[in-house]
Amino acid sequence: MSRRTVFRRIAQRPYGEWPAYNSTPLYDRTSLAGLESDIRTVSETWFDHESHDSVEEFVCALPLAYFRFSVHDRYAGSTRYQMDTLFRVFALKELHGWAHETALVEYLGEHPELCEQLCFETVPDQSTLWRSWHERFTPDLRETVETAARTILIKAQNAGVEIPREPTRKLRYHRSESSESEPDDQTTLEQAEKITDHVSRIVFPAFSLDRGEGCEIHENAFWDLQTYLGLRERLAANEGARSFVYESTRHRTPLGHSPREHIRDLSIPQTREMYRQAVNRLLDEVAETEQFFRAGIVAIDITEAEPFTGDRTGYEDEIIGTKEKTDEYAYQWATVQLVGNAVPIVLDARPVRKGESRLEIVEDLLKSAEDLVHVDNVLMDREFDSQHVLEMLSRRGLSYVVPKRMQTSEKAQAKRLLQRDQDRYETDRKLHLGKNEWHETTLVYRRNEDSEHDDHRQYSVFMTNCGSGHLTEYGYRWEIESGYRSIKRFMAATTSKNFGLRFFYFAFACLLYSIWRAVDLLVQVELTGKYDHAPIVTADNTLTLLKKETGIG
Secondary structure, eight states: OHHHHHHHHHHTSTTOOSSGGGTOTTOOTTOHHHHHHHHHHHHHHHHHSTTOOOHHHHHHHOOOTTSOGGGGBOOOSOOSSOHHHHHHHHHHHHHHTOSSHHHHHHHHHHOHHHHHHTTOSSOOOHHHHHHIIIIIBOHHHHHHHHHHHHHHHHHHHHTTOOOSSOOOOSOOOOOOOOOSSOOOHHHHHHHHHHHHHHHHHHHGGGOOOOOOSOOSSOHHHHHHHHHHHHHSTTOBHHHHHHHHHHHBOOSOOOOTHHHHHHHHTSOHHHHHHHHHHHHHHHHHHHTTSTTOOSEEEEEEEEEEOSOBOSOOTTOTTTSOOOTTOOSOBOOEEEEEEEETTSOOOEEEEEEOOTTOOHHHHHHHHHHHHHHHSEEEEEEEOGGGOOHHHHHHHHHTTOEEEEEOOOOHHHHHHHHHHHHHTOSEEEEEEEEEEETTEEEEEEEEEEEOTTOSOSSGGGEEEEEESSOGGGGGGGGGGHHHHHHHHHHHHHOOBOOOOOHHHHHHHHHHHHHHHHHHHHHHHHHHHHHHSSOOSSOSSOHHHHHHHHHHHTTBO
16 A cells, blocks of 8 residues: 555656656666666655655565666576566665675575565575676666665665665765875866766756657757757857757757747746756755755845847736836746755746736745755845745744845934944844734844945845844855856847746756756765865866767767
């Protein structure tokens, strides 16, 4: 019954199909990356069930019948043991961390019920298992067994399930045994190339254009082209497709209008769900390092596209203006992003339409963020200065820091502080919610050290429900502003007014940005054993490597 519940839950995920080979043309029934993706998906859901408290039970129940092991089997002719059974046995060996097959044989001999679940009539001898691992399994299949075991251990540990050993929360990318000195540029790029290839194989399959059967041009080519457009600043699809023909190593590449037509068919909810799936896979990857912090601070903000200069008749609800209330118009997008000690990954993005309240936007983005990571604190810009937003955050048990617009009373208080030459001041304030309901918050006045003003404008006012000690965290918001500059650099250019296409371009740019920051973290951890927010892998490096790994040039 519990198994049925788990697989029903997996099957009912919106826009997500399982197994992975069936959900995207990027995988088939022989793809080891697809198998790894399936094990990640199933194990996460499996250990969330209260009845599942054994990693060995999971190994025995893992669905493998669909996978074609024959491509990865170096033996010819009939054999005594099936590949799927051996896969489970060696996963069991990796789960326990046994270096030799002898310990595995002894353990199986002591647990006849486990042998029965594995369909062993008799326990294989040590030499048979040694030959199967070293001679029958390909090196890539052996690596998949190791990856699968690490994934199972981490998912079980995250769910509070007892595990036989601590998982290695550091991925292995076969670093050369060089000196411990600072990595040079060549070493960094070589490591980035391996990791970019690994990450892209995990992330991109979350996206699918649903083109149907029998298409001559592989779907990879569409994502290759979309990545290629991000390599050239302000490169439009038609012009980019013409250049792509000459730079790509593919025999067939899509025309500029073809990806646009397929993307226009995607609804905004579909694009957002695919994006969240991709980011979830990315988080799973970086979470396997000790340097990644899942719990922490998120920042919510709104950015706008370049001012729109055309005729917006009929598009007034989508091309809504600018945040500074000028006479210009622009598309606007909202994001929620990890900041602080965490790698700055964009967790979700959404369009902003005319008439939507800031409360709706924040609730929507927070729901996505909390599905992916544990959120403690929320940072927002002053455009979210709304008592209803702040009350909603408090009711969710979240801390917040939000700058307040200075009204008459705040200006008067700032003038008094200036007269006293006082740098900081705190006071409690009740904000009216309506119907005799109030939200209690704390106002913190802080003097800006390098202010260009000599009057009350030297002061900024912040609202918080967590004390002034958290005010320093607001400085983390600069990561969003610098991130937006990179994201816009990654966007393909277009003059189309199609809202879905515009949003897809922005979301895909957010994904490229997030991949860059994740690759940088993994490279830093692999080469130095620590993570510094200042990237050692540049955005251009990562995009160029993505270009190379996806078959361009």
